């Protein structure tokens with residue numbers, strides 16, 4: 197299940213599909229990608245006795261989703277909400293306004309105790325909670341205007357491999373060779 201379409205996330209899917217016959221790939225219908233399953237808001241992804249609910253959380257990209265476990269005890273936020281940070285919004289459909297809304301209107305409505313597992317952390321942290329991020333996230337505790345200003349001035353170097361094109365059989369599409 198891909199939280200969004202960036203090279204550092206999707207490029208394993210085709211390889212996994214090759215190794216495990218019958219494996220199904222999934223990504224948001226707003227990602228612009230093909231996959232076995234195109235996800236929409238509130239879709240349920242079941243596995244064993246568990247399920248994940250899809251929350252559309254655009255802003256880092258248009259097709260970003262966060263995945264909430266059935267009893268709302270955990271959320272996998274991809275590159276939308278990070279620990280004390282958030283995904284950058286300066287390329288490939290990034291929008292600080294959309295990201296602010298996604299986090300405040302969707303992710304931050306989860307219970308305070310809900311564990312937050314993001315897709316990246318650059319300090320070795322692995323988990324946070326919704327309550328902690330609501331209180332202590334230095335970007336998301338600001339007004340939307342202040343947040344937009346922060347995001348427009350991050351001046352991060354562009355990830356080295358973000359624009360490398362991936363052969364069609366290695367992405368999450370169903371047309372494998």
Ligand SMILES: N[C@@H](CCC(=O)N[C@@H](CSS)C(=O)NCC(=O)O)C(=O)O
Pocket residue numbers: 202204275281282283284285316352353354355356
């Ligand atoms: N140095 C890393 C890339 C760091 C980076 O830009 N991370 C992204 C997620 S991957 S597109 C991001 O959103 N970072 C937010 C932040 O505040 O750091 C590399 O070159 O690989």
